Amino acid sequence: MTLEGGCYCKEVRYESTGDVGMKGQCFCRECQYITGGDSVLIMGVPEDGFRVTKGKLKAFKRTDIENAVTREFCANCGTHITTRAMPGMVMIKVGTLDDPSVFEGPQMVIFTCDKQAYHRLPEGVPTFDKMPG
Numbered sequence: 001m002t003l004e005g006g007c008y009c010k011e012v013r014y015e016s017t018g019d020v021g022m023k024g025q026c027f028c029r030e031c032q033y034i035t036g037g038d039s040v041l042i043m044g045v046p047e048d049g050f051r052v053t054k055g056k057l058k059a060f061k062r063t064d065i066e067n068a069v070t071r072e073f074c075a076n077c078g079t080h081i082t083t084r085a086m087p088g089m090v091m092i093k094v095g096t097l098d099d100p101s102v103f104e105g106p107q108m109v110i111f112t113c114d115k116q117a118y119h120r121l122p123e124g125v126p127t128f129d130k131m132p133g
């Protein structure tokens with residue numbers, strides 16, 4: 001599958017080729033910061049099939065928490081594009097896809113331990129307190 005997308009201001013563009021490894025919804029506290037309070041929808045794609053085709057991503061990784069992930073975003077408009085949390089896989093934010101309808105919904109919901117009372121879980125989808133291992 002080939003996926004294409006980019007940021008809000010169109011300075012950053014990317015392409016991903018290969019099989020989608022996972023489709024998820026993450027409620028971790030860190031994702032809540034990025035979204036302004038909600039969860040994040042992600043598609044895990046092979047790292048070796050992901051490339052930035054225009055512009056450059058800025059990376060950020062917290063140093064004050066255990067198991068911090070690297071988050072990549074457009075330095076101009078701030079759109080979060082990816083999270084690098086697992087070796088060999090890049091988590092693309094679904095909202096950055098040119099055609100977000102290819103997501104079709106999550107296969108799993110992760111980090112429900114951080115879910116807020118106002119968050120709603122999708123019905124019929126496996127949920128996990130943390131990342132399943």
